[in-house]
Amino acid sequence: xxxxxxxxxxxxxxxxxxxxxxxxxxxxxxxxxxxxxxxxxxxxxxxxxxxxxxxxxxxxxxxxxxxxxxxxxxxxxxxxxxxxxxxxxxxxxxxxxxxxxxxxxxxxxxxxxxxxxxxxxxxxxxxxxxxxxxxxxxxxxxxxxxxxxxxxxxxxxxxxxxxxxxxxxxxxxxxxxxxxxxxxxxxxxxxxxxxxxxxxxxxxxxxxxxxxxxxxxxxxxxxxxxxxxxxxxxxxxxxxxxxxxxxxxxxxxxxxxxxxxxxxxxxxxxxxxxxxxxxxxxxxxxxxxxxxxxxxxxxxxxxxxxxxxxxxxxxxxxxxxxxxxxxxxxxxxxxxxxxxxxxxxxxxxxxxxxxxxxxxxxxxxxxxxxxxxxxxxxxxxxxxxxxxxxxxxxxxxxxxxxxxxxxxxxxxxxx
Ligand code: SF4
Ligand code: SF4
Numbered sequence: 568x569x570x571x572x573x574x575x576x577x578x579x580x581x582x583x584x585x586x587x588x589x590x591x592x593x594x595x596x597x598x599x600x601x602x603x604x605x606x607x608x609x610x611x612x613x614x615x616x617x618x619x620x621x622x623x624x625x626x627x628x629x630x631x632x633x634x635x636x637x638x639x640x641x642x643x644x645x646x647x648x649x650x651x652x653x654x655x656x657x658x659x660x661x662x663x664x665x666x667x668x669x670x671x672x673x674x675x676x677x678x679x680x681x682x683x684x685x686x687x688x689x690x691x692x693x694x695x696x697x698x699x700x701x702x703x704x705x706x707x708x709x710x711x712x713x714x715x716x717x718x719x720x721x722x723x724x725x726x727x728x729x730x731x732x733x734x735x736x737x738x739x740x741x742x743x744x745x746x747x748x749x750x751x752x753x754x755x756x757x758x759x760x761x762x763x764x765x766x767x768x769x770x771x772x773x774x775x776x777x778x779x780x781x782x783x784x785x786x787x788x789x790x791x792x793x794x795x796x797x798x799x800x801x802x803x804x805x806x807x808x809x810x811x812x813x814x815x816x817x818x819x820x821x822x823x824x825x826x827x828x829x830x831x832x833x834x835x836x837x838x839x840x841x842x843x844x845x846x847x848x849x850x851x852x853x854x855x856x857x858x859x860x861x862x863x864x865x866x867x868x869x870x871x872x873x874x875x876x877x878x879x880x881x882x883x884x885x886x887x888x889x890x891x892x893x894x895x896x897x898x899x900x901x902x903x904x905x906x907x908x909x910x911x912x913x914x915x916x917x918x919x920x921x922x923x924x925x926x927x928x929x930x931x932x933x934x935x936x937x938x939x940x941x942x943x944x945x946x947x948x949x950x951x952x953x954x955x956x957x958x959x960x961x962x963x964x965x966x967x968x969x970x971x972x973x974x975x976x977x978x979x980x981x982x
Contacts, residue, residue, distance in 0.1 A: 571603065571650040571704065576691050577678045582641075587675050588655060589635040589642065594623045600632065600651040601714050603707065608647055618713050651714065657695055659708070659728065660716040668715060668732045670696050671722035679723070692725045700730045709734035729800050737802050739795055744784035747775055749898050751785065751792075758791050767927050767961040768810045772892070772899050772919050776929075779887040811962035814973040815980045818926070818958045821949035828977055832942050839939030843908055847947050850903025850915060855893050857912040858905070858932070862889050865932045873968055881964060889930055892917055901929065904948050906940060913937055914944045918952075926955040 582588065591599060599620045602611060607619065614633040616622055623630040626637065636643045642652070656676030660669050672679045672688060679688065698704060705728070708714050712735050747755075755771035762769055774783045774794075782797040783805075794805035824833045839845075850858075866882040873879075896903055896917060906914040914933040921927040928948065933940045949958055960976075963969035 571605075571653075571707065573650070573653055573695070573698065574691075575653065576687060577656070577676075581678060584640075585677060586640070587677070588652075589632045590626060591623055591630045591632075594625075594630045597717060599623055600649050601711070602649045602651070603711055603714065606647070606649045611644065611647070619711075620713075654695075657691075658716055658719070658722050659699070659714065659731070660722060661718055663718045665718075666732075666736060668728045668735065669718075669722070669724050670699065670726050670728050671724045673719070674721045674723060696726050696728065699728055702730060705730040705734055709738075733797070733801055739784040739797075739802060742786075744786045744793075744795060747771075747778055747783040747785060749775070749895060752898065754787075754792055755785075761791075765922060766810060766813045767921065767959055768808070770919070770921060770927075772901070772927075772929065773961075775895075775899065776888040776891040777884075778891070780884040811965055813962050814960045814976075814978040815925070816958045816960070816976055816978050818949055818952055818955050820979075821958055821976060822946060822952075824946060832946070832976070835939035835942035836946050837939075839937065839943040842939075843937055845913070846907045847944070848905050848907060850893075850896065850905050850917070852896075854905055854912055854915075858893055858915045859886075859890060861912050861915065861934060862886060862932050864934065868935055875966065875968070878966055878968065881966070889932070892930060904944065904951075906933075906944050908934075908937060914940050916944050916948050918948070920955075921959055924955055925957040925959050926952045927959040927961065929961070 597620075599622075602615060602619045602621070604619075607615065611634075614622055621632045621634065624633055625631075626635070631637065632642075634642055634644045634648070642648050656673040656679050658671050658673055660671065661667070662669055670692065672692075674680055678684060699708070708731055715731070715735065745751075752771045752775075755774065759765050759769050759771065767773060784795040784797065784802070785792045787793075795802045796805050796808055820829070823829075824836065863886070866886065869882055870879050892899065892901060893903075893915075899919065901917045901919050903915065903917040905912050905916075914931070914937075916928065916931040918926055918928040918930075928945070931941065931945060933944065935941070952958070957979075960973055960978075963973055
């Protein structure tokens with residue numbers, strides 16, 4: 568286990584003249600420092616109890632840590648003291664109902680209440696909460712849940728540690744849930760078939776390919792799966808998830824591009840087909856690496872064009888979704904098409920049957936230096952899907968540029 572180190576902000580001078588730390592009112596204090604596995608050196612081991620807390624010893628009329636040097640008023644293992652001591656006066660504790668985990672500061676420390684320290688403490692809180700919310704750090708603490716203290720009224724609360732709470736309190740694995748995997752496809756497919764009008768989020772493909780951004784957990788409950796959706800802030804029951812509306816089109820409109828309202832789309836397609844020598848082909852598994860390279864190129868071009876940071880994050884998260892879709896396209900029963908120009912992949916698109924009359928276009932990525940390529944591959948793909956009445960291009964994630972692009976194809980509904 569890696570050692571946890573943090574920047575210290577309390578001046579040494581203040582600590583050396585203070586009589587709060589390292590002393591405890593009673594001898595089984597749950598506040599006695601706990602050592603994490605990577606911190607237990609041979610010299611420390613004999614002084615720890617079964618929970619890896621320091622055994623306390625009588626000191627004046629109270630108790631003190633075994634490593635406390637009363638004569639010098641300092642720690643005798645200062646450079647090897649545990650993270651628990653380094654963290655103090657900042658504290659990680661459960662809330663009163665043990666439903667959340669709080670990061671706070673103990674009012675007993677004179678530094679925490681001294682006027683003028685507010686800004687320094689606030690900045691440090693931000694630094695600490697960013698550090699403690701990192702998944703590897705939260706996992707390390709979650710493996711040693713005794714590290715998390717009980718609720719104390721004299722700790723000033725700063726923020727909730729949601730990642731840690733997810734691991735310690737709500738961990739779905741402990742409640743019989745499993746992470747979604749390819750072998751679960753049949754169960755989910757059967758379940759979603761029962762929904763009369765499934766939107767693009769209510770299908771196995773989307774849940775599976777986005778699982779690195781939002782892990783999905785499920786267990787069988789009576790006949791149907793109970794599904795939990797993991798967000799940064801915790802777990803949400805799948806049924807209570809709110810989603811942006813999907814864009815749905817008549818397939819024929821997109822395949823024919825007839826009339827004045829589609830004249831720009833038609834012109835783009837015509838430009839592309841006249842200007843470039845290309846091949847429009849079914850996707851094959853040996854095209855995977857070239858498709859992913861194209862994704863990276865496309866994503867960096869999109870980032871340069873659009874400054875929206877939320878969109879940038881979405882593009883970053885999309886890589887794993889595209890990778891999972893492309894790698895597992897057969898098992899996911901996707902249909903894929905590519906365009907090759909000069910024998911290189913210049914565009915790809917994938918989709919799947921959402922319901923009997925509706926095909927969902929899941930991914931589309933193009934090398935935008937080829938003018939009209941996006942309009943062309945979309946039209947060709949829709950032209951092929953003659954067994955469907957409707958095309959669903961999913962939602963716009965609340966992004967203006969996606970909204971404009973999806974509206975430009977004249978949806979019949981945004982459902
Ligand atoms: S209570 Fe605060 S000031 Fe006093 S020794 Fe502990 S950390 Fe230092
Ligand atoms: S390990 Fe050191 S810093 Fe921690 S309580 Fe004991 S004496 Fe104090």
